[in-house]
Amino acid sequence: MTTMLSVPALASTGWGDAFANEVAKGLRDLRxxxxxxLAEMITFPVFYLLIVMFMGRGRLLDDLLVPVMIGLVGLAFIHEQVNRVFWGYLGDLQSGVLEQTYLTPLPSAAIVLGRQVAAVLGALPVVGAILATGCIAVAVTGGTVPFAWSVLVPAAAIAIGTCGLALVLCGLTLVYKRIESITQASVALYAIAGGTLVPLSELPAWAAAASRALIPVAPGIEAAQAILLDGATLTDLGTGWGLGWILLQPLLLGALGVLVFHRLERTAKARGTLGRY
Known part of the structure; x- marks a missing residue:
């Protein structure tokens, strides 16, 4: 006999189905x-133009438009991607949905990964709005926006690295309650030390090294600026720790995120705190 609490359909749900369902759910939430x-697609470009005007003393200077645009794209991406995953996970935790999920045969890894992919896709409209605003502003001032296909490599590195950071934050919220302030304060840290507004080469050596090592967007932004502004190649970036670190850092952060999330998930299960906030 099947009761309303039974989940025979979910018992046959595979890893791929769980992943696809989470991606689809994330896109529905986005819609x-x-x-x-829409509000973020307006406020982020306005914020971008205000920063350029502030740095340019009231003018949209050509030598600021592209560098700040690259930095703001990275900042907007990590803000959107990390916050979407964290707040979605926290909402499920507070509403009790998360505890019910762990009562089903669905693998938690597939669920979390699906949310990560949906969050990456959800960040694209805001990023696209900043890029469009930057291109229009550069065109109005009589300049051109440089482009190279190789810039997609640091862009992919940013996406993977921020997934690792989001996993760490989701794991922390399973065990340590009321950590919203961490996500909110971290945005200021990324803006100041992530190379978004001030190039890492202008920071003290120790601060630049810490940013390249720990902040997911920092190596990618630095590489993108070198490629688009200085005409560098992936194998000869001229700044930073080179292509090897751009490829290695997001993998290390991703692995760290998986490890931390798995350990904290086990701790929350052992304590029985999946449904308590």
């Missing part, structure tokens, strides 16, 4: 929250 997305 349903289109007003919030």
């Amino acid at each position: 349903n929250g289109w007003r919030a997305v």
Whole structure:
């Protein structure tokens, strides 16, 4: 006899189905929250132009538009991607949905990974709005926006690295409650020390080294600026720790995120705190 609490359909759900379902759910949430997305697509470009004007003493200077655009793209991406995953996970935790999920045969890894992919896709509209605003502003001032296909490599590194960071934050919220302030304060850290507004080469050596090592967007932004502004190649970036670190850092952060999330998930299960916040 099957009761309403039984989940025979979920018992046959595989890893791929769970992953696809989470991606689809994330995209539905993105569509349903289109007003919030639209507001961010307006506020981030306005913030970008205000920063350029502030740094240019009231003018949109050509030598600031592209570098700040690259930095703001990285900042907007990590803000959108990390916050979407964290707040979505926290919402499920507070509502009790997360505890019910762990009562099903669904693998938690597939669920978390699906949310990560959906969050990456959800960040693209805001990133696209900043890029479009930057291109228009550069065109109005009579300049051109440089482009090279090789810039997609640091862009992919940013996406993978921020997934690792989001996993760490989701794991922390399973065990340590009321950590929203960490995600909110971290945005200021990324803006100051992530190379978004001030190039890492202008920071003290120890600060630049710490940023390249720990902040997911820092190596990618530095590499993108070198490629687009200085005409560097992937094998000869001229700044930073080179292509090897750009490829290695996101993998290390991703592995760290998986490890931390798995350990904290086990701790939350052992304590029985999956449904308590």
